[in-house]
Amino acid sequence: MSDLPSTARVVIIGGGAVGASVLYHxxxxxxxxxxxxxxxxLTAGSTWHAAGNIPTFSSSWAVMNMQRxxxxxxxxxxxxxxxxxxxxxxxxxxxxxxxxxMMEFERANSMARRQGIExxxxxxxxxxxxxxxxxxxxxxxxFWDPTDGDMDPAxxxxxxxxxARAMGQKVVRFTPxxxxxxENDEWIVETEKGEISCEYVVNAAGYxxxxxxxxxxxxxxRTVPMMVMSHQYLLTEQMDELATWTKExxxxxxxxxxxxxxxxxxxxxxxxxxxxxxRNCKAHWITPDDPMPDDFSFQLYPxxxxxxxxxxEDAMARVPLLGISGISKVINxxxxxxxxxxxxxxxxxxxxxxxxxxxxxxxxxxxxxAGKILTEWITKGETEWDCWGLDPRRFTDYTDxxxxxxxxxxxxxxxxxxxxxxxxxxEGRDKKLSSVHETLKxxxxxxxxxxxxxxxxxxxxxxxxxSIEATESWMRKGPWFERVREEALAVRDGVGVLDLPGxxxxxxxxxxxxxxxxxxxxxxxxxxxRMTLAYFPTSKGRVHTEMSIIRKGDxxxxxxxxxxxxxxxxxxxxxxxxxxxxLSDITSELSTLIVTGPKSRDxxxxxxxxxDLDLPWLSIQTAEVAGTRCELYRVSFAGELGWEIHAPxxxxxxLYNAVVSAGATPFGMYxxxxxxxxxxxxxxxxxxxxxxxxxxxxxxxxxxxxxAEDFPGKxxxxxxxxxxxxxxxxxxxxxSEEIDxxxxxxxxxxxxxxxxxxxxxxxxxxxxCVALGMVRADLAQAGTDLEVExxxxxxxxxxxxxxxxxxxxxxxxxx
Numbered sequence: 001m002s003d004l005p006s007t008a009r010v011v012i013i014g015g016g017a018v019g020a021s022v023l024y025h026x027x028x029x030x031x032x033x034x035x036x037x038x039x040x041x042l043t044a045g046s047t048w049h050a051a052g053n054i055p056t057f058s059s060s061w062a063v064m065n066m067q068r069x070x071x072x073x074x075x076x077x078x079x080x081x082x083x084x085x086x087x088x089x090x091x092x093x094x095x096x097x098x099x100x101x102m103m104e105f106e107r108a109n110s111m112a113r114r115q116g117i118e119x120x121x122x123x124x125x126x127x128x129x130x131x132x133x134x135x136x137x138x139x140x141x142x143f144w145d146p147t148d149g150d151m152d153p154a155x156x157x158x159x160x161x162x163x164a165r166a167m168g169q170k171v172v173r174f175t176p177x178x179x180x181x182x183e184n185d186e187w188i189v190e191t192e193k194g195e196i197s198c199e200y201v202v203n204a205a206g207y208x209x210x211x212x213x214x215x216x217x218x219x220x221x222r223t224v225p226m227m228v229m230s231h232q233y234l235l236t237e238q239m240d241e242l243a244t245w246t247k248e249x250x251x252x253x254x255x256x257x258x259x260x261x262x263x264x265x266x267x268x269x270x271x272x273x274x275x276x277x278x279r280n281c282k283a284h285w286i287t288p289d290d291p292m293p294d295d296f297s298f299q300l301y302p303x304x305x306x307x308x309x310x311x312x313e314d315a316m317a318r319v320p321l322l323g324i325s326g327i328s329k330v331i332n333x334x335x336x337x338x339x340x341x342x343x344x345x346x347x348x349x350x351x352x353x354x355x356x357x358x359x360x361x362x363x364x365x366x367x368x369x370a371g372k373i374l375t376e377w378i379t380k381g382e383t384e385w386d387c388w389g390l391d392p393r394r395f396t397d398y399t400d401x402x403x404x405x406x407x408x409x410x411x412x413x414x415x416x417x418x419x420x421x422x423x424x425x426x427e428g429r430d431k432k433l434s435s436v437h438e439t440l441k442x443x444x445x446x447x448x449x450x451x452x453x454x455x456x457x458x459x460x461x462x463x464x465x466x467s468i469e470a471t472e473s474w475m476r477k478g479p480w481f482e483r484v485r486e487e488a489l490a491v492r493d494g495v496g497v498l499d500l501p502g503x504x505x506x507x508x509x510x511x512x513x514x515x516x517x518x519x520x521x522x523x524x525x526x527x528x529x530r531m532t533l534a535y536f537p538t539s540k541g542r543v544h545t546e547m548s549i550i551r552k553g554d555x556x557x558x559x560x561x562x563x564x565x566x567x568x569x570x571x572x573x574x575x576x577x578x579x580x581x582x583l584s585d586i587t588s589e590l591s592t593l594i595v596t597g598p599k600s601r602d603x604x605x606x607x608x609x610x611x612d613l614d615l616p617w618l619s620i621q622t623a624e625v626a627g628t629r630c631e632l633y634r635v636s637f638a639g640e641l642g643w644e645i646h647a648p649x650x651x652x653x654x655l656y657n658a659v660v661s662a663g664a665t666p667f668g669m670y671x672x673x674x675x676x677x678x679x680x681x682x683x684x685x686x687x688x689x690x691x692x693x694x695x696x697x698x699x700x701x702x703x704x705x706x707x708a709e710d711f712p713g714k715x716x717x718x719x720x721x722x723x724x725x726x727x728x729x730x731x732x733x734x735x736s737e738e739i740d741x742x743x744x745x746x747x748x749x750x751x752x753x754x755x756x757x758x759x760x761x762x763x764x765x766x767x768x769c770v771a772l773g774m775v776r777a778d779l780a781q782a783g784t785d786l787e788v789e790x791x792x793x794x795x796x797x798x799x800x801x802x803x804x805x806x807x808x809x810x811x812x813x814x815x
Contacts, residue, residue: 003172004194010034010378011189011196013177013212014204016047017153017364018343018357020160020171021371022202027167029379034169035196037189039176042161043154044297045206046363049333050153051233051275053255053264054365055092056117057108057145059419061744062389063342064108066369068115071147073368074156081163085155090267092148092255093122093130095318096140101260103474104418105143106792110746112145114753120144121792130254133241133321148255150266153364160371180215187353200353200378207336209358211292213348220350225339225399226359227408228292230282230301232308232332233275235268236325243270259416261314265322272322276311277415284334286405301332337361339399339407339428341415344392345373346383349567356392382538386689393567398431398452421742422471422478422670424448424457434501434591435653443666446480451563453502456668458483474791476740476762476769480670487667488674488764491638495597497664498672499656501649502563503592506570510581513555518709520576522694522717523702526551531618531633535694535702536572537713541720542690543697544712545569546682550620550633558586562684591649594672595659596642598812604643606662617814626658638672639679639806641815670761677770678763678806680731686743687729687758687772695720696774698729698802727755728780731805732788732797734760734769739790741771746789747797754779757788765806771797 009031012019015038023036038044056071058064071089078085096102105121112119122142127134130144161171172193179190180201189196203224205212213224246252246267256265263276284301285292305312305327316323338344338359343366348354357374360366373390376383388394410427424447431452434440440447445456446466458480460466465479490496508517514525521534528551536544545565550558561569570585577583595603601613604625611623611632619634628651636642645655660666673683682688682697694703695717705718734741740760747755755775763770771788779786784799807813 004175004191005035005170005196006194008033008035008170008196008198010200010202011187011198012036012202012204013189014038014045014206014208014358015042015157015171015173016045016204016206017043017157017160017367018360018370019202019204020157020164021367022204022357022374023164023169023171024160025371025375026378027164027169029375031379032168035198036161036164036169036171037175037177037191038171038173039295040297041173042171043157045208046333046335046360047153047157047206048298049300049331050364051266051273052150052153052364053148053266053362054087054151055145055148055362056112057094057143057148059104059108060342060389061111062385062387063366064111065115065385066373066390067365068117068369069372070365070368074151077156077159077163081159081166083155083159083162085151085159087149087151088252089147089149090252090254091130091144091146092257093127094143094145094257094259095127096142097138097260098140100418100472100474102140103791105141107742109143109792110789111744114744114746114756118146131256133253133319134256135318135320150255151364156364156367160367177212182219200355202355202357202374202378203348204357206358206360206363207334209336209356216348216351216354219352219354221354222349222397224344224356224358225395225404226336227283227404228285228334229337229408229412230284230304230332231275231277231335231412232304232330233273234305234308234327234331235273235329236271236322237328238270239272239321239325241321242267242272246270256319257416258315258318261311261318262416263311263315265315265319271325271328272319274312274315274322276308277412278307278311279413280307281409281412282307283405283409286401296334301334303330303332305330335361337408337411339395339404339411341411342389343370345370345390346377346387346392347571349393349571382540382690386685386691388685388689391568393571394564396451396567403428403431418472420472420474422473422480423468424471426468430454432502434499435649436499436656439653439656440499440666445666445668448669450669451502451504451566453563455501456499456666458668458670459487459666475738477738484668484670484674485764487665487671490665491597491640491667491671491675492765493598495595495599495603495664496638496667496671497656497659498594498667498669499652500592500594502587504561504563504566504569504587505590506559506573507584507586508557508559508573508581509555511555512578513557513581516578516581517549517557518707519711522711522713523704524707525549526618528553529620531620531635533702535699537694537711537717538690539712539716541693541695541713541716543688543692543694543699544690545572546684546688552620565684589648590646591652593645593652593656593659594636594638594642595645595664596636596638596640598641598815599663600640600642603659603662603664607658625655628655630655636813637681638675639681639804640675640812674761674763675765677759677761677772678765679804680772682772683759692727692729692774693717693720693725696725696727696729725777727774728777730773730775730780731800732757732771732773733800734771734788735796736769736790740769741788741790747773747775748787748789748794749779754786763805770805775799
């Protein structure tokens, strides 16, 4: 009992590498009265049986950034805390069997170099030089990461713990947490040895994170979206050939990943470690007849090598040396998986002063960066880098048990899959459907998922190839291209309709609501009966989020935001809401149709409406359309004359049928994306993120630095205004015939990287590839010629005049 403190500032539940890293980083931040609770010994969960590979490679900018930080930290950590760590920085080779895979590697190479990682592309000859025991006859080339390697997970965890203890932090082992409760605006963490009161709690419980998460449900929590996979790797006996090679070269072989065959192969002493990610994979603890045990510390599952047979044979063909030695040991342990294979790091959705650092599939590689990120969340309320890709709030209420299991198995079996821009993963679909869904499906709609909602991406016609295989391409053109062109031009020349379920929307009311909002946003509020865009800055003046504000009364508002931002943006509002105001999430009550194009006014007259169609742009009204009561907002994300129809989901089908019968052409999200980019309209968490300030993002007209109210980031924006932004948001025309730049493609001037793209698409109205992005401020002048790096090639780009490429005076929009 004496080892358990009665109070702490932060209590971390879980003593793996991630929990220990959070404790260590909190200490570095000056929060030195924190406690880590571990039910057994440190590392008793997934950490102890982890292979300990430390890659930086990722197709996600946020994940790569996190892993880059880890590798940099790990090189110095042992010396800083005076604890020995066996960290072998061997470098790694990734093998490409196809040109598509080489393009993926080029993309990762571009991202890595932007982050300061000196990766390189490899020829087949380079591969043979780096890994002489490998067969290379069927390869296209490869990828070299000099920072890759492996380390002892237990030593890493103990190093974090030692460093944390030296700063005054407490590690309490063999003390299971049994629950939590709220008292006097504090958390009480219950354990078998007593209770600890604290300000903040962190769920770092690894594959037990879902159980721990259930304790927070009475306080606004949800079931943690995760499942547990069985992952096996096998160790060979020692090999004389490897011993000789290692002695001659004074180093280990680089880690080898045959990503198209889905395994890694690593030197372990003078043997090999083979770890496949098999398609015929196995989940555990997902059915009543296979319950999760109360304690699985330092335990493994029985060997199950039969399901690895193909992978073992393939690896032996690739590296024949593997076949000359027997298997000395098989490790088969539990690994947690989130539905996208990326961990949950950040605020616990719906719960005050509770955070998550859990569901790590590659916890050893990511522990260092995770500790930094979560510490910033706890101590500062925001992170240095935009970390939306890691944020627990990216998953909302559609992630039930069946979904998590299906997606977890899909991700595991495709661990090294390429994430093509038009590919839609098939598992876990149809979780949220519009009332128009079956009608869209019958019209050829090809769907994508947006916060669980199925939306039409494009509409296929008879004879179009709608197979998944047709989308396995990095190129601009595919079966969708001509159809998207037809949809976009139908909006340009006539009128189109887009069914848009899932807009996140919140109702805010109460005396003083307007004054409160003025103190949260950078700009002004609309008049009653009007709407506007509003931006919520961070304390540093960066773009926290964007919402449309619809003003129905002096203190009566509806706020609309992106589908994926539902829980994120609700918490932005709720976190600072006075008790006198009422805030509710009404997302599920209503849905939206976009009706837009130069003939949209004629269409509304044809179907019959009581609306005043001459009300100006950004006006709102309640009216009947085709006999159905709804709300009409005079706005169009496509940048044409148009209205949004907002109505209960049950009424949307009748409205849609009426609009289509009157001549509207259905269009999808691909067309909308093309249309909005031609107008320079920003998209959240692409063009708008906490990596950029409002002024850098070109949002000056939404920033009123002279208004009486203070708002978050006002001082930072005033300073930036005086000094001038370092970079500026621009529109580019891209001279590329076949391919569009993906997110975070490097912009070059001669031999220097001077910016990046944030989104791009082919613009059918302007008949050119258009990209949005950031460049160094002195280069943001119309006519500046630069280059963009796209999958290893450079293409000319030209900075365009500030404003929309299409209809720059907004004459069509306001017609």
